[in-house]
Amino acid sequence: xxxxxxxxxxxxxxxxxxxxxxxxxxxxxxxxxxxxxxxxxxxxxxxxxxxxxxxxxxxxxxxxxxxxxxxxxxxxxxxxxxxxxxxxxxxxxxxxxxxxxxxxxxxxxxxxxxxxxxxxxxxxxxxxxxxxxxxxxxxxxxxxxxxxxxxxxxxxxxxxxxxxxxxxxxxxxxxxxxxxxxxxxxxxxxxxxxxxxxxxxxxxxxxxxxxxxxxxxxxxxxxxxxxxxxxxxxxxxxxxxxxxxxxxxxxxxxxxxxxxxxxxxxxxxxxxxxxxx
Numbered sequence: 001x002x003x004x005x006x007x008x009x010x011x012x013x014x015x016x017x018x019x020x021x022x023x024x025x026x027x028x029x030x031x032x033x034x035x036x037x038x039x040x041x042x043x044x045x046x047x048x049x050x051x052x053x054x055x056x057x058x059x060x061x062x063x064x065x066x067x068x069x070x071x072x073x074x075x076x077x078x079x080x081x082x083x084x085x086x087x088x089x090x091x092x093x094x095x096x097x098x099x100x101x102x103x104x105x106x107x108x109x110x111x112x113x114x115x116x117x118x119x120x121x122x123x124x125x126x127x128x129x130x131x132x133x134x135x136x137x138x139x140x141x142x143x144x145x146x147x148x149x150x151x152x153x154x155x156x157x158x159x160x161x162x163x164x165x166x167x168x169x170x171x172x173x174x175x176x177x178x179x180x181x182x183x184x185x186x187x188x189x190x191x192x193x194x195x196x197x198x199x200x201x202x203x204x205x206x207x208x209x210x211x212x213x214x215x216x217x218x219x220x221x222x223x224x225x226x227x228x229x230x231x232x233x234x235x236x237x238x239x240x241x242x243x244x245x246x247x248x249x250x251x252x253x254x255x256x257x258x259x260x261x262x263x264x265x266x267x268x269x270x271x272x273x274x275x276x277x
Contacts, residue, residue: 017082024075031068035061039213040237138163143201143219143228143269144173146193154276156219156228159193161200170194177226201269209241209265219275220247221267228269230277234260241265250277 038061144159159173175191201219204210212218214235219228231247238245245268248258 017078020078021075021082024071024078028068028071028075031064031071035064035068038064039211140202142173142203143221144171144193144195145199145272146175146195149198152276154272154274156201158221158226158228165194168194170196171200173200175226201272203266203269205266206242210268210270211238211241212245212268213237217271218245218247219269219271220245220249220263222249222252223261223263230271230275231261231263231268 138161140161141158142161143156145154145156146159147153147155157175157177159175161171161173163172164170165172171194173193173195175193177190212233214233214237216233218231218233220231221228229249229251231249234246234248236246242265244262244264246260247263247268248260252258252261
């Protein structure tokens with residue numbers, strides 16, 4: 001009876017936790033719509049006009065971001081509480097499974113062990129997906145920092161992931177652009193690197209494309225090259241997340257002005273913190 005009461009209480013707690021998560025996400029959706037509305041207004045406004053906006057406009061945007069952060073923190077706490085409740089619910093079933101195994105005959109144990117092994121093979125990451133825990137698959141093109149983290153300049157290029165070494169927690173990647181023979185042991189072939197996850201950024205796909213508003217600083221592939229540089233989104237406002245960006249690259253000076261470059265959405269990523277160029 002005590003066990004049943006505990007289980008009922010855990011189920012109720014889990015149910016309440018899911019309801020709280022749903023409430024938090026609805027609030028977040030409302031806030032995001034408000035933030036996007038302001039972003040759209042800024043995207044359609046010339047920089048010199050935006051400077052004339054009153055302080056309350058910028059305070060409102062800041063407050064919305066603060067609220068969004070608070071909701072995100074609350075969602076994380078609610079998610080952890082839900083996980084704890086679900087763990088509590090799973091303990092009795094795990095104990096029942098252990099008791100069942102103790103009472104099985106030898107033949108039944110062998111059959112169950114074989115079934116468990118087959119299931120484990122089918123669900124193994126090495127069988128179902130040749131990728132690491134962050135989800136970057138072998139064969140993907142990604143942005144990679146090939147200079148040490150403490151270098152004076154951060155050099156980012158497009159590379160292809162060939163392998164993820166779980167023992168060293170490093171990616172093995174290749175620069176598919178032919179390099180100098182001196183850099184590649186006299187072969188002139190693709191340059192190879194072993195990089196930590198922090199030196200890798202996955203390029204967006206249509207389903208995961210971000211929407212950087214006008215004025216955002218980003219890291220992007222310079223047209224006609226495989227190198228990434230810091231750039232600024234200069235608009236106009238894109239109708240779809242998969243539309244091309246219009247960017248101005250830093251240090252891309254031509255006769256005293258920065259030319260506008262068109263870059264596909266899948267070659268534009270978030271500017272890494274501490275980027276040096």
